[in-house]
Amino acid sequence: MGNLPYKVRVGLGTCGIAAGAQKTYNAIVPLLEAQGITPEKVGCMGMCYNEPLVEVIAPDGQSYVYGSVTPDEVETIIEQHIVGGTAVQDLLVLSPVGDTDDQPFMAKQHRMLLEHLGKINPESIDSYLEVGGYDATKKALSMTPEEVIAEVEQSGLRGRGGAGFPTHLKWKFTRQYEGEQKHIVCNADEGDPGAFMDRSVLESNPHGVLEGMLIAGYAIGATEGYIYCRAEYPLAIRNLHLAIAQATERGFMGKNILDSGFDFSIQIREGAGAFVCGEETALLMSIEGKRGMPRFRPPFPAEKGLFDRPTCINNVETLANIPCIISKGSAAYNTLGTETSKGTKVFALAGKVNRGGLVEVPMGLTVNEIVFGDLDLCQYDHKLFKAVQTGGPSGGCIPAALGDTPVDYDSLKAIGAIMGSGGMLIMDDETCMVDVARFFLSFTCEESCGKCTFCRTGTKKMLEILERITEGKGKESDIDLLEELGKKVIAGSLCGLGQTAPNPVLTTIKYFRDEYMAHVTDKCCPAKQCKALIRYEILPEACVACGLCKKQCPVNAISGERKTPHVIDPEACIRCGLCVNSCKFNSIVVTTGAPEPALQ
Amino acid sequence: MKNTEKTNLAERNPVEDIDQIVRRHNVNRGATIPILQDIQNTFGYVATEALTRVSDLTGISESELYSIVTFYSQFRLQPSGKNIIRVCHGTACHLAGADKITESVMHETGAKAGETSEDGLFTVEKVACLGCCSLAPVVTVNDETLARVTPDKARALVIESRDAEKEKTGCKGECQHGKPAV
Numbered sequence: 185m186g187n188l189p190y191k192v193r194v195g196l197g198t199c200g201i202a203a204g205a206q207k208t209y210n211a212i213v214p215l216l217e218a219q220g221i222t223p224e225k226v227g228c229m230g231m232c233y234n235e236p237l238v239e240v241i242a243p244d245g246q247s248y249v250y251g252s253v254t255p256d257e258v259e260t261i262i263e264q265h266i267v268g269g270t271a272v273q274d275l276l277v278l279s280p281v282g283d284t285d286d287q288p289f290m291a292k293q294h295r296m297l298l299e300h301l302g303k304i305n306p307e308s309i310d311s312y313l314e315v316g317g318y319d320a321t322k323k324a325l326s327m328t329p330e331e332v333i334a335e336v337e338q339s340g341l342r343g344r345g346g347a348g349f350p351t352h353l354k355w356k357f358t359r360q361y362e363g364e365q366k367h368i369v370c371n372a373d374e375g376d377p378g379a380f381m382d383r384s385v386l387e388s389n390p391h392g393v394l395e396g397m398l399i400a401g402y403a404i405g406a407t408e409g410y411i412y413c414r415a416e417y418p419l420a421i422r423n424l425h426l427a428i429a430q431a432t433e434r435g436f437m438g439k440n441i442l443d444s445g446f447d448f449s450i451q452i453r454e455g456a457g458a459f460v461c462g463e464e465t466a467l468l469m470s471i472e473g474k475r476g477m478p479r480f481r482p483p484f485p486a487e488k489g490l491f492d493r494p495t496c497i498n499n500v501e502t503l504a505n506i507p508c509i510i511s512k513g514s515a516a517y518n519t520l521g522t523e524t525s526k527g528t529k530v531f532a533l534a535g536k537v538n539r540g541g542l543v544e545v546p547m548g549l550t551v552n553e554i555v556f557g558d559l560d561l562c563q564y565d566h567k568l569f570k571a572v573q574t575g576g577p578s579g580g581c582i583p584a585a586l587g588d589t590p591v592d593y594d595s596l597k598a599i600g601a602i603m604g605s606g607g608m609l610i611m612d613d614e615t616c617m618v619d620v621a622r623f624f625l626s627f628t629c630e631e632s633c634g635k636c637t638f639c640r641t642g643t644k645k646m647l648e649i650l651e652r653i654t655e656g657k658g659k660e661s662d663i664d665l666l667e668e669l670g671k672k673v674i675a676g677s678l679c680g681l682g683q684t685a686p687n688p689v690l691t692t693i694k695y696f697r698d699e700y701m702a703h704v705t706d707k708c709c710p711a712k713q714c715k716a717l718i719r720y721e722i723l724p725e726a727c728v729a730c731g732l733c734k735k736q737c738p739v740n741a742i743s744g745e746r747k748t749p750h751v752i753d754p755e756a757c758i759r760c761g762l763c764v765n766s767c768k769f770n771s772i773v774v775t776t777g778a779p780e781p782a783l784q
Numbered sequence: 785m786k787n788t789e790k791t792n793l794a795e796r797n798p799v800e801d802i803d804q805i806v807r808r809h810n811v812n813r814g815a816t817i818p819i820l821q822d823i824q825n826t827f828g829y830v831a832t833e834a835l836t837r838v839s840d841l842t843g844i845s846e847s848e849l850y851s852i853v854t855f856y857s858q859f860r861l862q863p864s865g866k867n868i869i870r871v872c873h874g875t876a877c878h879l880a881g882a883d884k885i886t887e888s889v890m891h892e893t894g895a896k897a898g899e900t901s902e903d904g905l906f907t908v909e910k911v912a913c914l915g916c917c918s919l920a921p922v923v924t925v926n927d928e929t930l931a932r933v934t935p936d937k938a939r940a941l942v943i944e945s946r947d948a949e950k951e952k953t954g955c956k957g958e959c960q961h962g963k964p965a966v
């Protein structure tokens with residue numbers, strides 16, 4: 185062993201823990217102890233698909249990342265690498281020498297905001313201070329608030345919560361309005377189901393967000409901040425509480441911060457499970473202790489916000505960008521990205537993709553580059569890439585054919601999608617686009633607060649039509665009706681929820697009309713997802729009559745004696761698909777369309 | 785897999801607990817929701833009696849409190865089962881077959897989504913995104929998150945915690961173990 189010892193980090197973000205990282209960590213601790221090493225608990229480095237991740241930093245400073253590390257593999261890594269000095273090639277996902285299959289996932293990225301994720305211990309302020317934490321605060325407090333705002337203006341930063349409103353303008357407006365007390369609110373509601381950028385940032389680098397809020401507070405003249413975080417993120421909430429306590433203890437929060445005369449404190453509010461509370465005016469109502477109903481704007485929150493005081497609401501990622509911009513300077517930021525969309529953006533890749541996780545790339549890369557990088561596979565488990573949904577229930581789908589579209593606010597808008605908050609759901613040929621549209625609409629319909637008639641009943645009517653289509657009872661005219669209703673809901677809604685709810689329907693019709701037509705005219709679901717249009721059948725020649733499927737079937741629709749091929753009663757079958765999962769011989773097939781099975 | 789052994793209203797002095805909760809939060813403006821959340825954390829649900837007490841203490845009308853509790857999906861007006869199984873139905877999990885997971889959990893527990901099983905052991909809920917989308921489908925059992933769940937794994941989970949419960953109470957499944965006293 186050299187002079188410096190090895191360092192070991194274990195990723196213990198929510199995704200890591202879900203994949204079993206706590207067990208891996210527990211296995212590692214005693215073994216490392218024997219070597220005189222204490223492993224560091226870190227957050228999520230973004231390679232979620234490879235969790236649990238263990239990083240070994242050699243005495244020469246080189247980093248080796250091991251992926252999908254089970255408790256059993258821990259010993260091998262320690263024996264061979266830390267004791268023996270040779271990396272375990274088979275388990276490496278990132279290596280300083282030689283390429284791994286996963287290298288391109290990191291190589292395509294430009295990490296500014298995510299720089300410290302998975303590197304620092306989110307439970308320790310010292311860990312953050314070691315990498316230059318709170319330097320931005322010191323710098324900002326030595327500038328005037330106007331200078332801070334000017335720096336943010338120079339950077340070109342636009343809101344990452346979805347709408348892309350220039351951040352410096354929001355700050356300027358809130359600063360302008362008179363008020364004894366002003367507020368900065370961090371929107372950590374992350375409502376898009378399928379997005380997790382904010383969760384990772386909050387969990388893995390909570391001080392980064394606090395610093396962003398503090399600087400924003402200083403710039404607009406607010407002394408009190410609120411973080412509105414969804415309750416589904418308990419680890420994020422826990423780490424934020426810890427971070428606030430530590431920052432207060434070290435004098436980065438509270439009265440007279442770093443002798444600047446500036447006071448600032450932060451409270452955390454937990455969401456209570458309402459998507460509409462991600463909308464800024466509804467969010468404020470919720471913090472005030474009321475039902476989260478959006479209200480008419482103007483007056484904008486910058487003038488009359490929380491408790492009627494001037495309030496600035498920013499998204500987690502927007503705020504987490506601030507310390508980078510202040511400490512590295514706006515020039516380091518605005519040289520990245522496109523003309524109108526500056527800097528980097530974090531995307532959360534999920535769905536039918538082999539490498540799901542967080543990527544941070546400069547704005548303006550194409551959809552294909554972001555999703556696949558250099559791995560120009562366009563494939564997931566050998567299935568064909570079909571579309572990407574950005575912006576969740578408020579966004580639109582981008583078909584594979586438009587995969588060369590640059591991802592920036594304006595280019596996405598031009599093709600009917602939106603940037604959204606950064607969620608990217610990848611879909612393949614086993615995804616039914618009508619079902620996806622139905623899924624999103626059932627979400628928004630359920631989450632509509634009910635204030636506006638078009639949003640309340642319009643989305644309901646649209647959902648009924650979509651359900652009809654997926655059940656094989658649709659008419660051709662239904663598709664036009666959906667488009668007409670969609671336009672009306674957009675026009676007749678007060679807040680962004682209703683104004684965007686029809687987007688998934690409208691874009692899927694725009695790009696996948698033939699799939700709608702197949703449901704309506706041929707009563708067939710090409711992706712074989714819509715329950716009413718598919719049938720499960722057992723191939724007699726492949727069935728070995730093991731009886732497993734029979735046991736799994738919740739409605740006893742499968743019959744057959746031992747040693748004779750089983751059969752499914754189509755009348756009784758509820759198409760839950762549990763039998764397919766249970767069959768070890770691939771003898772159960774799904775068919776759609778004309779009743780005569782056209783097996784391929 | 786710690787389960788939700790919440791103290792029920794009969795065992796402790798609920799009024800005192802509620803008074804304490806209200807006192808703790810009432811220093812802040814707009815504390816209504818944190819108060820209700822704390823009550824749910826303490827008792828596992830928000831009972832009508834609890835709303836009456838909060839109303840007495842804060843001066844917020846009962847009907848307003850009720851309107852808040854019914855607006856936010858987090859609040860439960862009925863006691864939950866001993867274990868809460870949440871199946872994520874966010875977009876990523878939907879694409880990864882969340883329906884099958886729910887189907888399998890419902891089949892094994894005998895409880896429909898949003899309901900509690902007869903034996904009081906399981907409450908099954910559908911939720912929208914737990915933030916582990918790249919490891920879909922995701923399920924949480926009480927405070928534990930499980931990734932890449934299959935219908936088989938989900939079923940095994942239920943069986944496992946049911947067996948653990950039987951072991952603990954020494955019963956063979958005929959009693960209503962854990963069924964919360966109302």
Ligand SMILES: Cc1cc2nc3c(=O)[nH]c(=O)nc-3n(C[C@H](O)[C@H](O)[C@H](O)COP(=O)(O)O)c2cc1C
Pocket residue numbers: 342343344345346347348349351354371372373374375376459460461462463464465497498499500502503605679680681
């Ligand atoms: C229905 C709806 C849900 C929203 N959900 C979120 C959310 O979960 N997180 C978020 O940051 N912004 C969300 N927004 C956008 C916010 O209203 C607001 O624009 C944003 O927080 C402003 O921050 P920014 O300027 O930093 O982007 C939502 C908007 C609507 C209409």
Ligand code: FES
Pocket residue numbers: 377378379872873874875876877878912913914915916917920921922
């Ligand atoms: S969609 Fe299930 S965890 Fe996000």
